[in-house]
Amino acid sequence: MTLVYAGVCSHAPGITGRAQRADPALREPFYASFRQMGEEIRAQQPDALIVVAAEHFANFFMDNMPAYCMGMAEDYEGPIEDEQWLGIERRRIPGNAELANRLIERMLHDVDLAYAQEWKFDHGVMVPLHFLTPAYDVPVIPININCQGPPITPLHRAYEFGRTLRKACDAVDERIAVVGTGGLSHWPATPDSGKINETWDRTFLDRWLANDREALTSYSDEATYFDAGQGGFEIRTFIAVAGAAEGSTGELYYYAPIPIFAVGCTIARMHL
Amino acid sequence: MSLYTVQKLLYQLNRDRSVQQRYKDDFAALLEDYDLTGEERHALAAPDIGLLYVMGVNGQLLMHYAALCGFEWDQYISAMREGLAEHGSVRAGLYAATDDRGAVS
Numbered sequence: 533m534t535l536v537y538a539g540v541c542s543h544a545p546g547i548t549g550r551a552q553r554a555d556p557a558l559r560e561p562f563y564a565s566f567r568q569m570g571e572e573i574r575a576q577q578p579d580a581l582i583v584v585a586a587e588h589f590a591n592f593f594m595d596n597m598p599a600y601c602m603g604m605a606e607d608y609e610g611p612i613e614d615e616q617w618l619g620i621e622r623r624r625i626p627g628n629a630e631l632a633n634r635l636i637e638r639m640l641h642d643v644d645l646a647y648a649q650e651w652k653f654d655h656g657v658m659v660p661l662h663f664l665t666p667a668y669d670v671p672v673i674p675i676n677i678n679c680q681g682p683p684i685t686p687l688h689r690a691y692e693f694g695r696t697l698r699k700a701c702d703a704v705d706e707r708i709a710v711v712g713t714g715g716l717s718h719w720p721a722t723p724d725s726g727k728i729n730e731t732w733d734r735t736f737l738d739r740w741l742a743n744d745r746e747a748l749t750s751y752s753d754e755a756t757y758f759d760a761g762q763g764g765f766e767i768r769t770f771i772a773v774a775g776a777a778e779g780s781t782g783e784l785y786y787y788a789p790i791p792i793f794a795v796g797c798t799i800a801r802m803h804l
Numbered sequence: 805m806s807l808y809t810v811q812k813l814l815y816q817l818n819r820d821r822s823v824q825q826r827y828k829d830d831f832a833a834l835l836e837d838y839d840l841t842g843e844e845r846h847a848l849a850a851p852d853i854g855l856l857y858v859m860g861v862n863g864q865l866l867m868h869y870a871a872l873c874g875f876e877w878d879q880y881i882s883a884m885r886e887g888l889a890e891h892g893s894v895r896a897g898l899y900a901a902t903d904d905r906g907a908v909s
Contacts, residue, residue: 550877588864593815594808612819617871652819680864682898721863723884723901762863762898 535701536576537709538777539569539801540740540770541664543585544715545655546793548619548662553792565786565799566663569711572801573664579706580628580671581664582697583657584773586679586714586766590654598646599685600693602639603674604632610653610661620658628671631706635673638700643693660713670709677772679714679765687749690768694775701776712773714766717759718795724761726791732759733787733796736767741782741800743774763795777802806841807860807896810848813838814865817872824872853880854887860896 551559573581590612592598608625611618629649639645653661657674665672677693678684685693701708716736717729739747748771756764785799813835816823826834835845847855851873856866870880884901894900 546877589811589815589862590819593812595812613868614871680862719902721867722899723857723881723888725881727902757898761902 534707535698535710535776535804536578536707537573537801538711538773538780538804539573539799540712540714540773541566541569541660541799542715542793542795542797543656543659543713544718544720544793544795544797545613545618545659547659547797548655549617550792551619554790558788558790558797562786562788562790562797562799563663568785569799569801570664570666573709573711574670576709577707578670578709580631580673580708582673582675582701582708582710583660584675584677584710584712584769585656586769587656587676588654588680590656591648591651592676592678594681597678597681598676599678599689600643601646601648601676602632602636603627603651604629604636604647605649605651608651608653608672608674611658612652612654618655618658620662623668625653625661625668626671628673631671631704632673634704635697635700638703639696642696642699656713660711664711677768679768682753684753684765685768687751687768687771690771691745691749691775694772695778697772698776698778710773710776712769714769715763715795716767716770716798717761718763719761720763720794722761725794727761728789728791728796729760730789730796732764733789733798736770737784737787737798737800740770740774741784743777743779743781743802745774745778748774773802777804780804806839806844809838809840810844810856810859811862811865813848814861814869818865818868827872852887853883854885855891856887857884857899858887858891858894860894860899862897863899866899
């Protein structure tokens with residue numbers, strides 16, 4: 533069939549784990565937009581939801597770190613974190629190993645993609661699923677882009693990765709939704725947690741919504757680290773989705789800094 | 805390699821329930837399996853979250869170790885700030901504090 537949905541969202545663990553500490557005037561519209569995205573995805577009746585995530589040393593460590601990896605398991609377990617801490621119960625999430633296998637085979641024509649038949653979801657996948665597929669009844673295929681342990685993939689490669697993903701999705705019969713999840717500017721897990729560069733975020737989002745490949749891939753890692761923190765490296769997930777939606781432009785459903793969530797909370801989609 | 809070893813221990817502790825059981829049963833014995841300096845062993849065993857942060861332990865690993873050690877969110881943030889005050893700037897890695905002025909000197 534083809535790619536039937538492409539969107540992006542935040543995934544910070546505070547979104548569920550510190551929910552009660554957020555201003556309800558910000559939290560509730562954010563949650564509503566998150567759930568709206570879920571309803572839109574499910575309305576497309578996808579056979580699989582691909583989550584392009586920026587994993588945080590839950591499965592991949594510096595002894596064997598792929599730049600890009602796709603899950604190829606029958607099912608997954610998550611969250612890896614303490615359930616009380618994250619505010620999400622541990623469970624098994626269905627995958628689709630056979631479909632993932634075909635997608636990986638197709639993508640290997642264009643990119644050296646790793647695969648994994650074991651994968652434990654951390655907050656980077658579980659927080660989005662909590663809102664997008666709360667019944668956990670849509671098969672998930674995870675993708676990890678290393679945004680955590682330098683050297684990390686250049687931005688232009690992330691865009692190309694997205695284009696390759698799109699080609700693979702369009703080459704199979706199944707209906708596939710893709711969601712990229714990451715922070716924009718943020719300094720998570722530092723004493724500056726809660727610091728957010730809203731101006732930088734909004735500029736990036738303007739570029740993403742316009743699907744301006746050149747502008748999206750023009751950031752140097754040095755500038756991103758200075759302006760957007762180490763968490764800003766996760767823009768690779770957004771850029772990959774822009775690549776998957778090349779030729780389309782987007783719509784912003786929600787953006788607001790919510791400091792106790794440690795990120796500028798974002799929900800946006802591409803109109804394919 | 806030593807910071808790498810500290811982080812590998814925390815990576816395995818965060819994701820592997822059998823390692824978590826060993827942590828609960830006999831953390832000192834678990835630490836013996838890793839080639840650590842005295843300072844690293846002390847920081848992990850205390851636990852001294854602030855010192856681990858200053859050593860350069862990746863924040864995503866340290867955040868979960870702090871939670872495992874029973875640190876509430878605000879305690880965890882405070883522990884990192886106290887670590888900076890006591891031990892100086894973050895020595896390695898990406899998780900340096902900024903406060904718009906780079907790592908604390």
